[in-house]
Amino acid sequence: MPTILLIEDNDHVRENTAEILELANYKVLTAPEGKTGIRLAEEHKPDLIICDLTMPILDGFGVLHLLSKKPELSYIPFIFLTARSERADIRKGMDMGADDYITKPFDPLELLNSIERRLKKASTLKEAALHGINGVNSLLQMVSAEQSIKALKEGRNILKHKKKQCIYQEGNHPSCLFYILKGKIKIYKTNEDGKELITGLYNEGDFLGYAALLEDTVYKDNAETMDETELAVIPRKDFDELTNVNPQVTQRFIKLLANNIAEKETQLLSIAYNSLRKKVAEALLTVHKKYSPSGSDCFGIDISRENLAAIAGVAKESLIRTVGDFRDEKLVDIKEGYIFIINARKLADLAN
Numbered sequence: 001m002p003t004i005l006l007i008e009d010n011d012h013v014r015e016n017t018a019e020i021l022e023l024a025n026y027k028v029l030t031a032p033e034g035k036t037g038i039r040l041a042e043e044h045k046p047d048l049i050i051c052d053l054t055m056p057i058l059d060g061f062g063v064l065h066l067l068s069k070k071p072e073l074s075y076i077p078f079i080f081l082t083a084r085s086e087r088a089d090i091r092k093g094m095d096m097g098a099d100d101y102i103t104k105p106f107d108p109l110e111l112l113n114s115i116e117r118r119l120k121k122a123s124t125l126k127e128a129a130l131h132g133i134n135g136v137n138s139l140l141q142m143v144s145a146e147q148s149i150k151a152l153k154e155g156r157n158i159l160k161h162k163k164k165q166c167i168y169q170e171g172n173h174p175s176c177l178f179y180i181l182k183g184k185i186k187i188y189k190t191n192e193d194g195k196e197l198i199t200g201l202y203n204e205g206d207f208l209g210y211a212a213l214l215e216d217t218v219y220k221d222n223a224e225t226m227d228e229t230e231l232a233v234i235p236r237k238d239f240d241e242l243t244n245v246n247p248q249v250t251q252r253f254i255k256l257l258a259n260n261i262a263e264k265e266t267q268l269l270s271i272a273y274n275s276l277r278k279k280v281a282e283a284l285l286t287v288h289k290k291y292s293p294s295g296s297d298c299f300g301i302d303i304s305r306e307n308l309a310a311i312a313g314v315a316k317e318s319l320i321r322t323v324g325d326f327r328d329e330k331l332v333d334i335k336e337g338y339i340f341i342i343n344a345r346k347l348a349d350l351a352n
Contacts, residue, residue, distance in 0.1 A: 002119055003027045005046040007037035007063060008081070009055045013104070017050070017081070020108050026115075034058030038066055041073055048118055050111075053082035053089065064096050077118035081106065091258055099247060121244055153179040153207075156232040167223035167231070168209060174219060177239045178208040183229025184291065184303075187221050188310060197271075198310040199264050201290045210253050211260070213239055226303060271313035280322040281350045283312035284332065288341050300338030 004026045008014035011032070018028045029044055031037035034051075035058050041049060049067070053060035060080055067073045080093050083104040090101045099121075100114045158181065161167070167178065167185060180202055187200035199221060202208050212219045213236060243250045270282055284301065287308070292299035301308075309319040323339065326332045331347050333340045341347060 001025060001027050002047040003029065003044060004115065005029045005031065005037060005040055005044070005049045007031045007034060007049065007051040007055070007060075009033050009052060013052075017111075020111070021115075024112055024115075034060070034063045037063055041067060041076070042070070045072065046076060047122065048077045048079070048115060050079045050081050050115075053080050053084055053093070061092065061096065064093070064098060068097055075122070077122050079111075079114060079118065081111070087258075094251060094254060097247075097251075121247065153232050153234065156234055159231045159233055161225045161229045161231070163225055163227050165225050165229075167225065168219050170219050170222050172219050174209055174212040175236055177210055177213060177234040177236070179232040179234060180204050180206050180208060181230040181232055184226040185223055185229060186226055186307060186310075187223050189221050196306075196310040197313055198307060199267065200260060201287065201311070203291055207253070207256070210239075211257055214243075214253060214257060226307060267313075276314060276318055276322055277325075277350060279312040279314055280308075280319055280326070281347050283308055283319075284323075284326075284339065284341060285344070285347060286311060288344070300335065300340050302338050 004021055006014060006018055006021065006028055008017065008030070009032055014030055014032065018030050021028045029040050029046060031040050033055050037049075037051065038058075040046075051060045051063050058066075060082065064078055064080075067076065067078065074097075077099045078097065079100045079102060080098050081102050081104065082089075085103040093101050099118050102111055102114060156179070161183070168174070170189070182204055185202040185206075185208060186198050187202070188196050188198045190196050202223075208223060208231070209219070243253070270279055274282070287301050287303055288299060291301075303311075305316055305320055305323075308323075309316040312319060314322075323332065323334070326347070327334055331341070331343045331350075333342050
């Protein structure tokens with residue numbers, strides 16, 4: 001019978017949650033505050049810890065921090081259970097190593113499902129360590145997210161695509177993860193009139209299509225090449241197996257997902273409230289930052305005017321006119337269709 005340590009300062013919530021866990025056939029240890037929770041964790045080495053975030057003396061972040069400093073406790077799956085649902089709190093908790101973040105009031109089934117998944121992952125790691133030297137070697141490889149991700153993308157089948165070819169479409173179910181070996185890819189959505197809005201740009205060295213895999217849902221946008229592209233194809237089974245046994249890899253992809261969401265929110269705010277000049281300036285700087293080697297001033301933006309307009313969320317004609325104004329103001333230069341940023345500071349000031 002797995003043992004769960006529940007750290008919660010609210011008596012009513014602690015008692016009700018403990019009762020739910022006991023009915024689900026778990027042995028439950030309870031602590032009314034963080035310091036007692038740390039002591040119980042040291043004494044009993046529970047299989048999983050559920051911890052409230054807001055507590056007197058030692059809050060949930062403090063509990064997780066202290067546990068991570070103790071080698072014999074740092075491996076224990078850790079779930080935050082809290083009424084605080086701000087994104088900053090969630091990201092901080094996940095960055096510190098929490099395995100999940102469930103907000104109150106919570107659905108008991110949601111909590112039980114999360115516990116089952118975390119215990120299954122922990123069990124898989126333990127089994128790997130019990131298979132002799134081969135199991136130990138596998139376990140050591142899984143400890144490093146960098147090494148695991150490197151192994152994930154090597155030795156895969158390679159797909160080659162020409163410019164303007166579809167990688168996947170909105171509404172389709174994902175069957176694999178893509179890793180870009182060469183080329184540029186755009187992620188976009190279209191409205192009923194067929195007007196396109198580019199919501200993401202991907203380059204050599206980026207993973208593509210992980211959002212739908214992590215959410216276990218269909219693609220919510222479209223992906224298309226912007227020039228000749230080579231993709232390493234990682235079967236969904238391999239991706240799922242790695243994320244199931246390596247929390248560090250899972251956290252890495254969750255961080256990528258969170259960054260993408262933050263970038264899209266910034267883009268949507270810009271489209272909604274910024275002037276035409278600011279929108280175009282931000283689009284140019286975004287492309288330059290994404291695709292120029294180390295921010296080189298010699299980099300020429302070779303993305304089509306249609307795609308630039310779709311990034312800025314403006315009409316193509318408006319974008320062309322505004323880029324012409326920027327050229328007259330000595331902010332950019334245009335040579336053989338390429339756009340060169342010659343005064344990035346002023347362009348950035350305009351974007352801000």
